[in-house]
Amino acid sequence: MLKKIVLAQLALWLVVFASFAQAAPKIEHWTTANGLRVYYVPAPELPMLDLRLVFDAGSARDGAKPGLAMLTNSMLDKGATGLSEDQLAEQFEAIGAIFSSSTSKDMATLGLRTITLEQEQKAALDLWLKVIAKPDFPQKDFERVQKLTLVGLQAEKQDPASLGGKAFYQALYGDHPYGQPENGTEETIQALKVDDLKAFYQQHYVAKNGLLAIVGAVDRTQAEALAEQVAGVLPVGEAAAPLPEVKALTAAKTVKIPYPSAQAHILVGQIGNKRGDDDYFTLYMGNQVLGGSGFTSRLMKAVRNDRGLSYSVYSYFGPLAQLGVFEIGLQTKLEQADEALKVVQDVLGKFQQEGPSVEELEASKKDITGGFPLRTANNSQIVDYVGVIGFYHLPLDYLDTFTGKVNALTREQITEAFARRVQPDKMVTVIVGGDEK
Template sequence: MTPADAVSRTAATSSSSPTQARPVLSARGIEAWHVASPVVPLIALAFTFEGGAAQDPEGKAGTAQMLARLLDEGAGPHDSDAFQERLAARAIELSFHAGPDAIGGSLKMLVKHTDEAIELLALALAQPRFDQAAIERVRGQMLAGLRYQQNDPGVMASRRFFAEAYPGHPYGRPSSGTIESVSSITRDDLVAMHRRLLARGRVKVAAVGAIDEEALVRALDAAFGALPEGGELTAVPATSITGLGRRIVVDLDVPQSVLRFGTDGVPWRDPDFIPAYVLNHILGGGAFTSRLFQEVREKRGLAYSVGTSLVSHRAASMTWGYTATKNERVAECLTVIADEIARLTSDGPSDDELQKAKDYLTGSYALGFDTSTKIAHQLVQIAFEGLGIDYIARRNGLIGAVTQGDIRRAAARTLGDGKLLVVAAGRPTAM
């Protein structure tokens, strides 16, 4: 490699840093966060639309997920087989997904196939066919999955947890629906939800790869420009966990119980989210180093795996956790978890413990940006949360600045008095 080549390669690598994202605005008002990376002739696109499973019609849970699964099952002049054949012929990767608050997807293609890939994305977004044969095939797949999950204690515990945490609220409904609700979804339901959710005025886009700003502007309008601006979504009321302190059993004849437990949290946009994130790493998010892993698994052998995570939705947030243990040791396991939460809340972590958590969280952050697709998805999630295009550059500094006082404040807000909503799927001898 010549010195000139080395300089060129260094410049190309530098330009692909996610901290170098730049906003790009198309003629039709569609904004994308753009990271130029000419090193490899690939382009990764990620996008998300405001409004997801929380917008499912009453009694039709699973509509948003079915919609997402049908978008590439035929569009415009192409039925499902023809559409998939066009993707495969150019090695274009196109996928869609739906969550509680959003429906989105990703596109990955070689630069030389950009025009065709964007054309197929535009058709999938604006002109999905919703052929009855495709609807019934996807419905059958969803129903088969739901029937299988009826014997999965992890799924059953999670479903019951959210139903008890948010009764009568959209977040209390399973995003994948139920056998009854999925069976009742009609083509008209899908067409109506498509019309409501896929709107260019509510889309966030990130593009990473070998595409310049001028080409990206054209691609944005070609992909999303045919969509309507978008009307109002159904308001999702703010909510918090109901039933803190309750312990609920889902009766399943299995030798060990699967546990789900949680309490209220803080959303990603909250100033205390970063301290809560560090706190969660210390409590249960730190894999092999967390307090719960050490106390529940390593010292007592109560469970193979235990952990906690932060959940941030548009209208609710929580700290929630998981584990599984023998039926006769459920009460002991829950006591250990409660004691550790109380100890962390009252005493806080040691200075060494806090520093190690911050070191890990800052040092490992770059691992989430090792491919163009990961970068695009991270950027679009940050855009969706409204954290600002410079968040990636600021994030490690925010974590590094967390103090013991911040941790204590976050613990008071997220762990509070230690009361948890607990659901056990199994046959615990005591709770």
């Protein structure tokens, strides 16, 4: 009941104070005595606090055990200091706090959201630190999570989108860590033991391999005290070694996966860009015109509006610590797959050579800059950004300078970047659907 009251009150405060959010949040940074990097944004308008621990412990660190990072992260709240999963959940609920966790290819996160009333904040932080510092990894819960993961992997065999996505990454990355599925394979998940999770946790969930993002109604002195509390429960450890560089494709590759469906799922793409590289903004803006702006994008107009070949088509760059992906995706009728693919290739080829028009560029600038304040309108969104900024070592003024950098882009810069970075003749194409040939 307390949680519902608190969240309702916070929702009201968000409506009241959202109109005052104008300038991008200013990020302060320091490092604790044991090496935990801290990124702090004061947000005094609302009586709430968001904490986000981010570790270099994503699936790219799985090694020969794909799925290890994901299972480790998902097990942390299944029991700690003798408290069961249900007991932990009930205690977080009772004080109106929210625990969260996630993994991606690069990172693993642990989050806490709480009100800043002294008693509730202290109780929430104490409970969160128990989960972080002393997870129990109960055998029964591990077996349950393991079985659920195996059930999910079985279900993915009947999901053409999952089949296509995994084949796409494997074709792009080969034996690079990014080529491994984040949720593992049936063989690797079945082979995992609790001791594997404990060892991964002990190696990667350490101060020098992580950072803490703090956003909320606490001043600098209070933030420093919070950071020392969090750092104090973490072993010092060592930062993970840099991931290997990604090798560029040298030739086009097509992968066809038989699947009994009237639809073909198509993915086309190549190796993309890193977080923070020099072409980030030019590629981001160019993609907005190409396939990132929904119904107004070039791909949508050509594939859906003009020819009715698909309900939806998209493109995006997914930058990572090493080179991420550039991906175009759509679904279409099996008998139209070749035609739809040809249209996508033609649109991409023309855009790669000519870039956006002046009108397209200006419309995309307005769309991006106009929507940007809404993407940093609350603490939860800000702490996400701050965690990413810290993890990828982006400039502390990244949010403050974002719209200025977008507005400064020229058509010529975008065209040059796409001509240099996008190679339509060296792309991976994955088609799921149809009979085996």
